[in-house]
Amino acid sequence: MTDSTTVPPDVVPLPEAAISMLRASASQACAVLKAMAHEDRLLLLCQLTQGERNVGELEALVGLHQPSLSQQLGVLRDEGLVATRREGKYIYYRLASFEVIQIMQTLSDLYCGKVLKTVR
Incomplete structure (x- = not known):
């Protein structure tokens, strides 16, 4: 039986700097996923994903x-998931x-x- 804090001999532990970088990446991923975790935003x-849309088009397409x-x-803009341009x-x-x-x-x-294939 092995101690739960013991690293198996074939696994090389990551240096602290790498762990810090992974933690920062994980934090970034969590922020993106949190912003996506809402039906309307999703x-x-x-x-x-189909291309650029204006507010009127999005209103008609999504029904909001x-x-x-x-x-x-x-929210999506503040979290950096969408970008905008004015015309x-x-x-x-x-x-x-x-x-x-x-x-x-x-x-x-x-x-x-499956849903998109049936309506197109």
Whole structure:
């Protein structure tokens, strides 16, 4: 029987610096996942996997009314999941990073694929 704090002989412990870097990455991942962990925000992100959208388009696609939509987009923007650009009176939203695109693509493949295939 081995002590639960003993590292098996074939496992090389990570240096403290590597553990600190992993902890920072884990904290970053938690922030992204926490921001995604809301049905409305996740639906918005799913729509943005198809490309850039303005607020009116998102309102029609997701079925959220303007106040709630703006609140959820604000959270996504504050957490760095979406980026914006202004064109005239319209604000366009898009996924902000390769990491967010990859996460959303995986979630879409796992949870949305069958639904989207039946409606298209």
